[in-house]
Amino acid sequence: MFANPFTDEELGNRLETVRAAMAERRLDMVLLSTPENIFYLTGLDHWGYFAPHLLVVPPEGEMVLITRQMERVSIERQVRNALFQGHADNETAADLAVRFLKDSLVAKDRSRAVLKAVVAEIEEQSDGAMRIGVETWSSGHSYGFGHALRESLSDVHWVDITGLVDELRLVKSPAEQALMRKAAAISDAAAAAAIDAINDGAAERDVVAECHATMIRAGGEVPGFGPFIRPGPRLGEEHATWGNDTYRAGEPVFIELSGCVSRYHAPLGRLVHVGSIREEDARMAEVAGQAFDAVLGALRHGTRACDVYAAWQAVVDEAGLAHHRRHHCGYCVGIGFPPSWTGGNRVTGLRHDSDLEIHEGMTFHILSWLMGTGKGDFFVSNAVLLGPGGAEVLTKTPLGPTVKE
Incomplete structure (x- = not known):
């Protein structure tokens, strides 16, 4: 509970496997909220998981980790492969996640590249709706959290991906x-x-x-x-x-x-x-x-x-x-x-x-x-x-x- 145990190569291989599974399901983005799955992809090991964490996995580019702002130091020291977005305690992770998705990551240059790749794929779909995968059966995905996402983002096809990463974790490297x-x-x-x-x-x-x-x-x-x-x-x-x-x-x-x-x-x-x-x-x-x-x-x-x-x-x-x-x-x-x-x-x-x-x-x-x-x-x-x-x-x-x- 103090250091990332995984090499960049190990984490990179896992992310590639997750993205391959995303492509098979025609998903434009995945939102992971299970602590074990977030750890699997980033190496973040702390007790802060009592509060909602949301790992945004786009089809390419860097992932984004959304949680409380006070976790910044731990995340910056442990996580090498994801950007950090923190929210104050007068709002929720869902509030920040909605802004993040609506604003399309305009705050960072690298994130704009991710946005362009996502938008290009969205425009190929006949109805123009983004397909976002979420873990509906997850300790980090409460009813209120899910409700806030769905009510605030109407032009989205929500896809239940419970078990997608869990199954990949079964075979150990x-x-x-x-x-x-x-x-x-x-x-x-x-x-x-x-x-x-x-x-x-x-x-x-x-x-x-x-x-x-x-x-x-x-x-x-x-x-x-x-x-x-x-x-x-x-x-x-x-x-x-x-x-x-x-x-x-x-x-x-x-x-x-x-x-x-x-x-x-x-x-x-x-x-x-x-x-x-x-x-x-x-x-x-x-x-x-x-x-x-x-x-x-x-x-x-x-x-x-x-x-x-x-x-x-x-x-x-x-x-x-x-x-x-x-x-x-x-x-x-x-x-x-x-x-x-x-x-x-x-x-x-x-x-x-x-x-x-x-x-x-x-x-x-x-x-x-x-x-x-x-x-x-x-x-x-x-x-x-x-x-x-x-x-x-x-x-x-x-x-x-x-x-x-």
Whole structure:
């Protein structure tokens, strides 16, 4: 959260790919508002995304980033491939965006070149209306923001491009894969610290404090989520974390966390048992491991997400757990801003009904979740990269069962 991690060549290649997708959809301009997508194209990494950001992507020339004026210094230091337009706090990003589009970037010479290219394409259209793509399903595109744009700019064809850049982000470049590996090493260090701190009578807050401190000292930055560390009786509280209690012998402790390096995440999950583990849970740990390995074997270039899920479910069924179904056995992961490491406001999961095609270079958080089966409980998860030689598990923390005396 202090430096742009990408080379000009890396950013340039991404922009070219986005513009190729724009050309396929006959778009004259794209307005991006998803923090992860703005970061992907510019490298802007800060907490200012709580306020609307709008990245204007023309068919050629420099992009323009619109947000609060007070973000000027961060943007000038981090962003090398976009002009900056800032608004005061007595107006909104939509106000400035409308002026920007209406005035056609007349303030800067380089922007005039962009305008001429856009106008030339507009004049070729029979109705003379500009086709502008917007992410209607985005944390940065509120109802009020979208309404202001549409009401103020009537002679425009608005096109929903939700997912256009998100899909391009699924396959990671070598530079991105290197960041994922660094994040995975921090995940392992943080998990080791948390596991070491867990014992009978350990305070929940002390455990997570050790985890957080280790994560930061190992080179990590603020992750999109968590860490989620909580006792077994509170396992069903999805996306909840530590409380004010202590851990007790005979109870499991749920751990799910991710290191973060330059906004890239490599999550892992473990179940730690305090004092002892039930025999049925130990047996379920074996099944969870086998099902996890089945997913690794099924992750191949060109296969579909539903086939990967089917491989996981087949192991579960064979173990006598045909009644147990999950909404997915993992999901794509990489760039993430708070409040999530999933890459935005949707989850691209390995579901039973997904036709998502798997490609080399994709990274996943693979979960083998066998909790609430009625025949024992266990789960394990890891960050996984699909490389040229197959699935590579990036996080190295032992799978368990882990019993802390």
